[in-house]
Amino acid sequence: MQEKAARRSNQARTEATRAALLEAARALFVEKTFSETGTPEIVERAGVTRGALYHHFADKQALFRAVVEVEAEAVARAIDAATPEDLSASDALFHGGEAFMAAMAQPGRTRLLLLDGPAVLGRRAMDEIDARHGGRTLREGLAIAMRQGAIRRVPLDALAALLSAVFDRAALEIAEGASTADQRTAIQALLAGLKR
Incomplete structure (x- = not known):
């Protein structure tokens, strides 16, 4: 039972991290354009690490x-x-x-x-x-x-x-x-x- 809850919790965390990255990236891409936006800004706005960014997206x-x-x-x-x-x-x-x-x-x-x-x-x-x-x-x-x-x-x-x-x-x-x-x-x- 605990294993199932841990898996759900991990999945929920993964989905939340991905959603935060997408939301932060969208806002910055709209504000600044793709070329003017850096990945450090994205992870800072999303409140995650660079490792989390590259775990979800290749680049x-x-x-x-x-x-x-x-x-x-x-x-x-x-x-x-x-x-x-x-x-x-x-x-x-x-x-x-x-x-x-x-x-x-x-x-x-x-x-x-x-x-x-x-x-x-x-x-x-x-x-x-x-x-x-x-x-x-x-x-x-x-x-x-x-x-x-x-x-x-x-x-x-x-x-x-x-x-x-x-x-x-x-x-x-x-x-x-x-x-x-x-x-x-x-x-x-x-x-x-x-x-x-």
Whole structure:
């Protein structure tokens, strides 16, 4: 019984250390950027040792990738929550787009996912991460909309890639002070053009 409790305690400590590192790293990467953040700052803010950092992550880039994964997962969860299965395909596209824009408004997220992510990890790695998260939700929504006849049939992968770029650009524009309403209106007009 004690062994089980010790294992749980060790697991809880491990999870808490990892969470503290991710939280500290995210805050510093947003405040200072990846390149301007040092690992000593991260461990100090997290309240752990350098050994703990390297126990969980091979290096600062691996830690950054984990932060990016957490951010991308949060975006996908927001989209999934906004698009229950009982929505029509066209409503799901609309609500999914709205959820993406709201999720990307989280301070620092646009920088992490759309600016520093590609610069630090490379475009291919970011595409792989997106394909598991936000990009997955968009591709699935478009596939369902095509199957249900809500939008015209066009090459799915090309459409998903182009619309993903549109959503990303809108998030970047909003982060730089552009009108959220204008970006949403433009995106809705583009989506309306896909309807049958």
